[in-house]
Amino acid sequence: MEVSGAQDVPRCDVCEEEAARMHCDPCVVSLCKVCVGEHFSSDLSRAHKIVDFKDRNLHKCSLHDNEPCELFCQQCNLPVCTSCLSSDGHLGHSLSKYLHVLNERKERVLKEKATLEEAIYPTFQFISSDAENAKAQLDKKYEDLLALIETQEEDWHSEVTKVANKLKTKAKKMRRTQTERLQQHSDAMKAKLANIMTDISSCQNVLDTNDVSKLADFECLYMEKYTKLPEKIERSLPKFTPGEIDRENLGKLFGKLSLVSLSSVASGYSFRTLDEPLQKPREETDRLAEPTEPLQEPREETEQLAAPTETLQETIEETNRLAAPTTVTSIRTGHGHLYDVACQSEKEIWTSGNGAMIRLYNIHRKSQLRSIRTKSKKAPTNLAVTQTGDLVYSDSSSKTVNVVRGWEIQAVVTLRDWKPQGVCGTFSGELLVIMDREDKQESRVVRYSGGTARQSAQFDHQGKPLYSTGSIKYIAENRNLDVCVTDSKRNAVVVTSETGGLRFRYTGPSPTPRNKAFYPVGIATDSGSRILTADYFNQCVHVIAPDGQFLRYLDCGLQDPWGLCIDREDNLFVVECIHQRVTIVKYLQ
Numbered sequence: 001m002e003v004s005g006a007q008d009v010p011r012c013d014v015c016e017e018e019a020a021r022m023h024c025d026p027c028v029v030s031l032c033k034v035c036v037g038e039h040f041s042s043d044l045s046r047a048h049k050i051v052d053f054k055d056r057n058l059h060k061c062s063l064h065d066n067e068p069c070e071l072f073c074q075q076c077n078l079p080v081c082t083s084c085l086s087s088d089g090h091l092g093h094s095l096s097k098y099l100h101v102l103n104e105r106k107e108r109v110l111k112e113k114a115t116l117e118e119a120i121y122p123t124f125q126f127i128s129s130d131a132e133n134a135k136a137q138l139d140k141k142y143e144d145l146l147a148l149i150e151t152q153e154e155d156w157h158s159e160v161t162k163v164a165n166k167l168k169t170k171a172k173k174m175r176r177t178q179t180e181r182l183q184q185h186s187d188a189m190k191a192k193l194a195n196i197m198t199d200i201s202s203c204q205n206v207l208d209t210n211d212v213s214k215l216a217d218f219e220c221l222y223m224e225k226y227t228k229l230p231e232k233i234e235r236s237l238p239k240f241t242p243g244e245i246d247r248e249n250l251g252k253l254f255g256k257l258s259l260v261s262l263s264s265v266a267s268g269y270s271f272r273t274l275d276e277p278l279q280k281p282r283e284e285t286d287r288l289a290e291p292t293e294p295l296q297e298p299r300e301e302t303e304q305l306a307a308p309t310e311t312l313q314e315t316i317e318e319t320n321r322l323a324a325p326t327t328v329t330s331i332r333t334g335h336g337h338l339y340d341v342a343c344q345s346e347k348e349i350w351t352s353g354n355g356a357m358i359r360l361y362n363i364h365r366k367s368q369l370r371s372i373r374t375k376s377k378k379a380p381t382n383l384a385v386t387q388t389g390d391l392v393y394s395d396s397s398s399k400t401v402n403v404v405r406g407w408e409i410q411a412v413v414t415l416r417d418w419k420p421q422g423v424c425g426t427f428s429g430e431l432l433v434i435m436d437r438e439d440k441q442e443s444r445v446v447r448y449s450g451g452t453a454r455q456s457a458q459f460d461h462q463g464k465p466l467y468s469t470g471s472i473k474y475i476a477e478n479r480n481l482d483v484c485v486t487d488s489k490r491n492a493v494v495v496t497s498e499t500g501g502l503r504f505r506y507t508g509p510s511p512t513p514r515n516k517a518f519y520p521v522g523i524a525t526d527s528g529s530r531i532l533t534a535d536y537f538n539q540c541v542h543v544i545a546p547d548g549q550f551l552r553y554l555d556c557g558l559q560d561p562w563g564l565c566i567d568r569e570d571n572l573f574v575v576e577c578i579h580q581r582v583t584i585v586k587y588l589q
Helices: 036-042 082-086 098-207 212-217 222-226 247-254 311-319
Strands: 022-024 029-031 050-052 071-073 078-080 095-097 326-332 338-343 348-353 357-362 367-373 382-385 391-395 400-405 408-414 418-425 431-437 443-449 452-457 473-477 483-487 492-496 502-506 520-525 531-535 540-544 550-554 561-566 571-576 581-586
Touching (some): 071 098, 095 098, 098 222, 338 382, 338 571, 338 581, 348 382, 408 431, 431 473, 473 520, 492 531, 531 561, 531 571
Parallel strands (some): 338 561, 382 418, 418 473, 520 561
Antiparallel strands (some): 022 029, 071 078, 071 095, 338 348, 348 357, 382 391, 391 400, 473 483, 483 492, 531 540, 540 550
16 A cells, blocks of 8 residues: 555554554554454464554664654655655655555565475475485395396206206216116126036036946036126216306306496476475475375485486386375185285285184285184284295284294294284394283383394383383384384384384374374385374374375275285285275375
């Protein structure tokens, strides 16, 4: 609003009719006495401070004894008081209300601040986290690459062993055939020698007698009998001629590595739009899909890494593809109440419920492949599949953690005063077990290596227990090696570092989808280090950034969600407890 002079009576900024008698300093609003109440109720979140109009906190004129500046000169770009106007220094200039100009300029600054907070800062956070994620993905890709080379090495060893064994078997057969033939010849010659000795003895008997009649009757036929000599066995020995090792082409036959590079892509990033929500997390890098707007959750670090052009570039592009969470399929099981699911492969899952049977299902055929009864004949507490593909289950009734190999069940951990709850395999091949003391006075996470306890986490840095006792607890290791535990009694997900230090407790946002208490049960982590936990009371799955920031709900018609697992393709398997089925949810494209 422009004014022509200082004699205009200040009007109420709310009704714009009555003279202003009061003023709200924090809001910089002039008010008549009638509109004070309306101004208060318009925004209860702010701390209003109402003062007399004459005592309002306005800009004070530096030229005229700190007189309040009611107006603002557009030409001079200066606030002016009544004395400034009377000096004719602003004669003919366009004057506006000082408070209006102040509010307009604050609005521009607020927009700049909003742009920095909601677009620029999150963008650079994402770029930073993108670099961290690229590095993490690079490490994983190289681990997979080395594993593939080792597999090829083992396959070659296996094939060489097969060829060698085949030649050995053939040589042994040849030796056995020739040995048997020579043995027959040797036995025949021994029999011949025995006959000759008999005939020699007969000759000697005749020679020892002086009975002419016996000598006359003796017929010398032995020379004719033994004149024909047996055939000589000619033998030949097999020869092994080693094949030449073509060292020049051996590497090509074994396999080869493609070339890689790190290069900058000028248009690899773009600014976020202002209508997207403000992001503050530290480590999240991939973009999830949800029914509303997508979120990006960066890390704290700010170092930027150029995107590579080959494998890593593909990984970065994957983080930019979003999809709404959808139910792919459901598999009905034969359990009374279903609680746990563990991925054996992209085609098979293990399930368990309130009975002693653990069942393996084919995902595509939706059929049961096999079933295993627990050693204690009691329901397992939790299931997991290790990095080596072994099924592991915890059994609180027998106080054991067991591994299943083929049809054999072996206890790898046996406890005395503790009962195991959740169990999971780590990326390094160890086991993590969350357990309660039998008297329900303590709870802890223990890391086992080869059945030997290597590390225990029980208290935070203030000496307080990390976990409650007597509650449902599941456990998972994140890709950043954090240990994530659901604590249903405390309505929280407790996340500690690899060494057991408390990183954060996630208690869920408010309000929840169905306005019920957050009740986390099953837990899983995906390739982007996101944490997913089933919220049984609110019939959904929470998606959490690696630093504990809530990202979104996966609320796609799930009923009674309990156990969770994620396969290598980031497909989410959700146990729907009472409905005895496993539902596959695709939440990333």
